[in-house]
Amino acid sequence: MPADGKGVGARIAYYRSVTHPRMTQQQLADAACVALGTIRKIERGERGVTDATLEAIADALGVDPGRLRADRTPVHTRVHAALPALSAALATYDCPDEGPVRPLHELRAAVAEAARWRLAAAYTRIARELPNLLTELARAYQAAPGEERPELSGLLVMAYRSADAVAFKYGAHDLSARLIELMRWAVAETGDPLLSASVAYVRAETFFAARAHTAGLRVLEHALDAAPAPTTPARIAAKGALHMRAAVIAGRARDAAAAVTHLDEASALAERAAEDVYCGTAFGPDSVRTHEVSVAVSLGNEHVGRALEVAGEWQPPRDLPAERRSGFYIELARAQLWTGLTDDAFESLKAARRIAPQHTREHPWVREDAATLRRLKRADAEALTTFAEWCAAT
Template sequence: MPAFTDGGVGRRIAYYRNVTRPRMTQRQLADAACVALGTIRKIERGERGVTDATLQAIAHALGVDPGRLCTDRGAVNTRVHDALPALSAAIATYDAPEDGPVRPLHELRTAVADAARWRVAAQYTRIVRALPDLLTELSRAYHTALAEERAELAGLLVQAYRSADAVAYKFGAWDLSARLVELMRWAVPQAEDPTLSASVAYVRTETFFAARAHVAGLRALEQALDSVPAPTAAPMIAARGALHMRAAVIAGRAHDASAADHHLAQARTLADQVPEGVYCGTVFGPDSVKIHVVSVAVGLGDEHVGRALDVAGQWKPPQDLPAERRSAFYIELARAQLWAGLADDAFESLKVARYIAPQHTREHPWVREDAATLRRLKRADAESLTHFAEWCAAT
């Protein structure tokens, strides 16, 4: 595996070690990462390189995305793109996996839950390292399982496909993403879980976003809402609310303000009934609805940006909200600020998004578009803006 030899990696490791609460010593970091103390010391001094595996272990011990430690702008993203063919190969044999070992069901549950946690934290490199083998193992487990275990294994497959899809979609592999969505739709009836069915309908909207088929996507979501059972418990309330949130966003992209407002209102009513949290893989609650108010306003167009700016002027996403959702807020806010002529504020929002979730921010098409626009418009802080534009490959 490649090794990072830039001394900046060591400096960043030392920085994050010193800002943890409580502060970590080099010994504590070495123990937590299962790396020799001498290795940690040499890395921080820039005297030795860092392999992919060691970088992942150190990042996990520090509780940060590996992208924050890697000074090579393209290295993390190159590793993700290079791993996508392995995901394709893993799903090619979804119905006829090769023979091999299968872990106990409780271990598979843990592995799937880990991948879901990495997804909402925008830790895509961790997903692509683990998912190809996990998807193959889950397929093997499903096809060899006893009848009483197959429903749960189908549900685990759906959740694992969703984590893999997050990487494919965010990194522009839309054909692979569409294939993963279809596999979710294949597996979900076997899971016999209506909340999981709603989750798949939520994810399926990606295919409509990618095709810019917003009217058709809104119609598909409204059909899914019609088929969702009446919500009686928190998971189903959240599932229904998430569908309304998604419908509001795609209605905004379709420039249907009336439908967007209706679905936002429905989502807000449901969000008031549950605490903010991750339900069946989807983040939902009052804070998520506020973020979607900004997203809808931006989707409707620059004449609606006042609503986005009003929300941002009174509220910011709390720190305990998952990274992917928080970074999305600042990415969308930056677009609203840019349209409102607030170039400096827009750049600050993009930098906040990058700090929260670097991989999610770097791969977002709006970030590249807006960074390129800012680079053309601005003269102040030109060096910093140029570095940012180069980092996200803005043209």
């Protein structure tokens, strides 16, 4: 539903000119991928704003879209309200309601767009659009001739993965587990070993959620054994991504030897692959660098200093997916907090928020660390309080 233009436009102008004093209308338009004329009309209150445009502008400004809306409904409330529709779409995966089905090329484009939203941490868009897309894909799959089903199965896998990003990040772990089981069901018909490796990568979420890290490491190592030999860029990325995730879960299991081994394997493979998104997963030298920080924080104790060393010599480039970049700063903030660098930790949390506000707000570590900073620090108390209230830290 389009938002009222006048009040929203004034708030957009405020955040652009007051909280981002060097941001011009042109820069906002470029960052949000919106026409300059559209930004001008919105700020003057001459036109309404669709949810998609509002979310793009909010992402560019680094604020929660709820701060710009006239009704000020928080994003997390709207996402949680959409989860029942997502559950309903999954419940009828094998007997969807009758309805229209777009041509295959349009379904491909819709699934690819949802994947871009996931990488950009645009969770409200996913929550709003994916229930209908999943139902339409199920409808297409059920009606398709046999020769078209493998491709449609692959599209279902990718769409389930985008939906899972919302379920997992917003704490709906039972729903996330259901989505992952449907991914495993659908991938079997694709006959694509690289997509199977991608599903194994995502499946690790269930072990993170259950804190069953040793079991998760074992499952990932089985997936590594089954992955195809790394003879092409896509195959290199599939195996490298599994090693990255295995390194992190080994760190959570406090298995330092396994964590280092898997991280070294990922680094060696990254030297043979350009940074890119392969089968929905970012992999390459920069992605491995972000995982160095994650592994160091997972291992804790004497390993935390490695996270600070990485951050001292490298920062994630802007072309790395927003979800991954914000994750780097969230992990770094924890390392900085543990080593007494409270000012730096708060700056890292704010950087994560600017990059991907929805991802940052829903991350449990952000809430924990913001609450800790608020208790420890008296300087800049107002800014800390505002941040803590934004992410619901207690």
